[in-house]
Every structure is written in structure tokens, then in C-alpha cells.
Amino acid sequence: MVDYHESFLAFMTASLLTMVVSTISALLANVSKGYLAPIGLAFLIVVISNVVAQAGLAAYFPWTIPALFISNVSLGFASIAIPAITGIIGVAGTVA
DSSP, X not given: OOOHHHHHHHHHHHHHHHHHHTHHHHHXXXXXXXXXXXXXXXXXXXXXXXXXXXXXXXXXXXXXXXXXXXXTOOOOHHHXXXXXXXXXXXXXXXXX
């Protein structure tokens, strides 16, 4: 039987992690004063994420960690700290 409460919490946590690592796009939009650079970054992230995942280093790349979390992969402390640090850099750079 599926535990919907646990699935919902996993979904919400993965969504929060995705929002946190997306702050880098906001920083790039702020620095470039436009929207094309963040779109280019999104395409670049997709390509790099595939390469990193094939190399077995997905647990250390901020944009692949939410997908690993939702698929019940065991993540260490570093895999949770990396998106947090990425988010802090993105928010601090955007606000500053």
C-alpha cells in the first residue's frame, strides 16, 4: 500500500530543493539584466546534468540532487549541503 503522506512530503522536499537551486537563475537574470541568459543557463544545466549523471557524480551536482531525492536514493550530508550553499549564494547575490 502506498503511503501518500510520505510521498507528499518527499514531493514537497524535492520541490523545495528545486526552488533553492533555481536562485542561481535569478542571480544571472539580475546580473545580465535580461531573460535570455537564465534560459541559456537552464539549457546548459540540462546538458551538464545528463553528463554528470552518466559519470556517477549526480549526488554532487546541485540540479540533480532533487531528482535523486524523489527517487529514494540515499543522500549524504554533502548532497543536502550543496543545494543549501547554492541557494544561499543565489539569494545573497540577487539581493546584494
